[in-house]
Amino acid sequence: MERKTRGNVLNQVTNGKQFRFPSVSQGTRPARHCKTSFGARDFGGFQDCFFRDRPMDTARIAVVGAGVVGLSTAVCISKLVPQCSVTIISDKFTPDTTSDVAAGMLIPHTYPDTPIHTQKQWFRETFNHLFAIANSAEAGDAGVHLVSGWQIFQSTPTEEVPFWADVVLGFRRMTEAELKKFPQYVFGQAFTTLKCECPAYLPWLEKRIKGSGGWTLTRRIDDLWELHPSFDIVVNCSGLGSRQLAGDSKIFPVRGQVLQVQAPWVEHFIRDGSGLTYIYPGMSHVTLGGTRQKGDWNLSPDAENSREILSRCCALEPSLHGACNIREKVGLRPYRPGVRLQTELLARDGQRMPVVHHYGHGSGGISVHWGTALEAARLVSECVRALRTPIPKSKL
Numbered sequence: 194m195e196r197k198t199r200g201n202v203l204n205q206v207t208n209g210k211q212f213r214f215p216s217v218s219q220g221t222r223p224a225r226h227c228k229t230s231f232g233a234r235d236f237g238g239f240q241d242c243f244f245r246d247r248p249m250d251t252a253r254i255a256v257v258g259a260g261v262v263g264l265s266t267a268v269c270i271s272k273l274v275p276q277c278s279v280t281i282i283s284d285k286f287t288p289d290t291t292s293d294v295a296a297g298m299l300i301p302h303t304y305p306d307t308p309i310h311t312q313k314q315w316f317r318e319t320f321n322h323l324f325a326i327a328n329s330a331e332a333g334d335a336g337v338h339l340v341s342g343w344q345i346f347q348s349t350p351t352e353e354v355p356f357w358a359d360v361v362l363g364f365r366r367m368t369e370a371e372l373k374k375f376p377q378y379v380f381g382q383a384f385t386t387l388k389c390e391c392p393a394y395l396p397w398l399e400k401r402i403k404g405s406g407g408w409t410l411t412r413r414i415d416d417l418w419e420l421h422p423s424f425d426i427v428v429n430c431s432g433l434g435s436r437q438l439a440g441d442s443k444i445f446p447v448r449g450q451v452l453q454v455q456a457p458w459v460e461h462f463i464r465d466g467s468g469l470t471y472i473y474p475g476m477s478h479v480t481l482g483g484t485r486q487k488g489d490w491n492l493s494p495d496a497e498n499s500r501e502i503l504s505r506c507c508a509l510e511p512s513l514h515g516a517c518n519i520r521e522k523v524g525l526r527p528y529r530p531g532v533r534l535q536t537e538l539l540a541r542d543g544q545r546m547p548v549v550h551h552y553g554h555g556s557g558g559i560s561v562h563w564g565t566a567l568e569a570a571r572l573v574s575e576c577v578r579a580l581r582t583p584i585p586k587s588k589l
């Protein structure tokens with residue numbers, strides 16, 4: 194089998210065409226579908242493991258990060274980008290990511306640096322994608338289901354009808370009779386939305402990635418350039434890890450502590466409009482929240498936080514005094530004023546490697562992940578096109 198060395202990246206010729214920068218290299222056999230996860234020590238020799246049997250012109254794409262953002266991006270790339278191999282590289286996989294801690298309610302959070310019409314498009318695409326799953330035989334395996342309930346306010350909000358009101362189902366103002374359940378509240382919105390439970394959804398996505406020939410590799414990356422020249426394109430979905438990997442000081446943690454309890458009689462979600470207190474019933478437990486602690490990196494549960502959460506939630510739904518099997522969970526939201534969706538060309542020693550950044554989803558990553566993943570896949574497509582565009586003779 195013929196393999197190219199990666200040294201002559203700027204002048205490589207494949208099928209009579211010349212590539213612009215770090216090139217898709219040659220192989221002769223169809224791609225091997227591998228369902229193995231490689232351990233951290235295997236990375237050194239992974240070129241042999243992963244790429245020996247690649248077909249010609251395959252673009253080698255590394256996705257860094259295996260939360261909801263990384264895995265959905267990998268699936269979208271596999272669907273939208275022809276002739277590519279996708280490898281997910283991450284130091285943590287489900288059930289150990291931030292995404293696994295999220296309750297997974299589809300209620301958007303506003304990103305101050307992103308136009309509202311873009312946020313609405315991301316939410317609509319995510320809602321439509323998950324609604325199709327919820328209506329299929331895959332719903333249980335994927336952990337996606339519909340849930341109805343109330344968002345309640347102690348004073349009438351300036352925006353009585355939020356931008357996402359026509360994306361969720363049956364959005365309406367709560368009636369006086371419904372509001373009687375919440376004596377401290379004067380205004381409320383009733384609607385049906387989706388809940389996407391990552392402890393089931395992430396393995397479901399991983400199965401899809403491996404089923405279409407993708408790979409997973411457990412490894413911490415200290416510098417994205419480590420992936421050059423083994424990969425042609427890197428997609429950075431490392432969430433909070435981007436503070437170091439992309440040197441981005443705009444991203445910081447917003448700590449969230451929740452309780453997972455058994456209270457199967459609670460069937461409707463209840464969310465205080467401030468977003469601080471919520472009760473979200475799910476497939477195996479009810480999630481009670483929460484906290485929003487900016488700049489706090491502490492991943493250990495705090496007993497005082499737990500007491501406060503339980504007391505706030507019991508004030509909203511007194512039957513929760515009877516909840517049992519209480520488990521504490523903590524996650525660090527990767528907060529940024531806007532999601533970073535951008536291509537950057539890294540260059541060192543005359544070599545170049547495109548990186549598509551896709552991170553910074555903060556408090557609402559589950560709500561918009563599919564929309565932003567589609568956008569990231571389009572950016573990757575552009576990079577692949579550039580790789581495959583012959584350099585004009587005048588530039589040689």
Ligand SMILES: Cc1cc2nc3c(=O)[nH]c(=O)nc-3n(C[C@H](O)[C@H](O)[C@H](O)COP(=O)(O)OP(=O)(O)OC[C@H]3O[C@@H](n4cnc5c(N)ncnc54)[C@H](O)[C@@H]3O)c2cc1C
Nearest residue numbers: 258259260262284285292298414432434449524558559560
């Ligand atoms: C308590 C809580 C409740 C939430 N509830 C909701 C909700 O109801 N609805 C909603 O929409 N959102 C919710 N969120 C927000 C949501 O969880 C996040 O927006 C989302 O999980 C971000 O996904 P991600 O893939 O970017 O990050 P992560 O899940 O953190 O994934 C990042 C990945 O990158 C990997 N990584 C990082 N650095 C490196 C490195 N150097 N080398 C290799 N790998 C690396 C990590 O191991 C991980 O696999 C909640 C968050 C919390 C904490």
